[in-house]
Amino acid sequence: xxxxxxxxxxxxxxxxxxxxxxxxxxxxxxxxxxxxxxxxxxxxxxxxxxxxxxxxxxxxxxxxxxxxxxxxxxxxxxxxxxxxxxxxxxxxxxxxxxxxxxxxxxxxxxxxxxxxxxxxxxxxxxxxxxxxxxxxxxxxxxxxxxxx
Numbered sequence: 001x002x003x004x005x006x007x008x009x010x011x012x013x014x015x016x017x018x019x020x021x022x023x024x025x026x027x028x029x030x031x032x033x034x035x036x037x038x039x040x041x042x043x044x045x046x047x048x049x050x051x052x053x054x055x056x057x058x059x060x061x062x063x064x065x066x067x068x069x070x071x072x073x074x075x076x077x078x079x080x081x082x083x084x085x086x087x088x089x090x091x092x093x094x095x096x097x098x099x100x101x102x103x104x105x106x107x108x109x110x111x112x113x114x115x116x117x118x119x120x121x122x123x124x125x126x127x128x129x130x131x132x133x134x135x136x137x138x139x140x141x142x143x144x145x146x147x148x
Contacts, residue, residue, distance in 0.1 A: 003142070017127075
């Protein structure tokens, strides 16, 4: 059910973003706090909600470098808080910490490489790329839901 809901969210954000863009509407700053609280709650329930914040940040008006930077900062804050929580509950063995550092380092390097690429893409093409990624992510969530 969670995979279907997240997949539907990704796919429905495509026409919603286009509708907002056609009306030159962006989310107000205060709404990010409300959405962030909901995402924080969901993050506590499911393994990861990171990809769900991308269409929200795009709807706020972030693109290219600012989007990547904001997403990276938010992800870092979420994963640090999760790591502290799990460590305090003695639920974070050393091998998981090591694997997390490897994965985190890879994501860190990937963000720097991606920044160099996306800074050369114009805004319209960036939006098309983000929509394509949201569509693929949504369809893959559906695929995952119906394979299990």
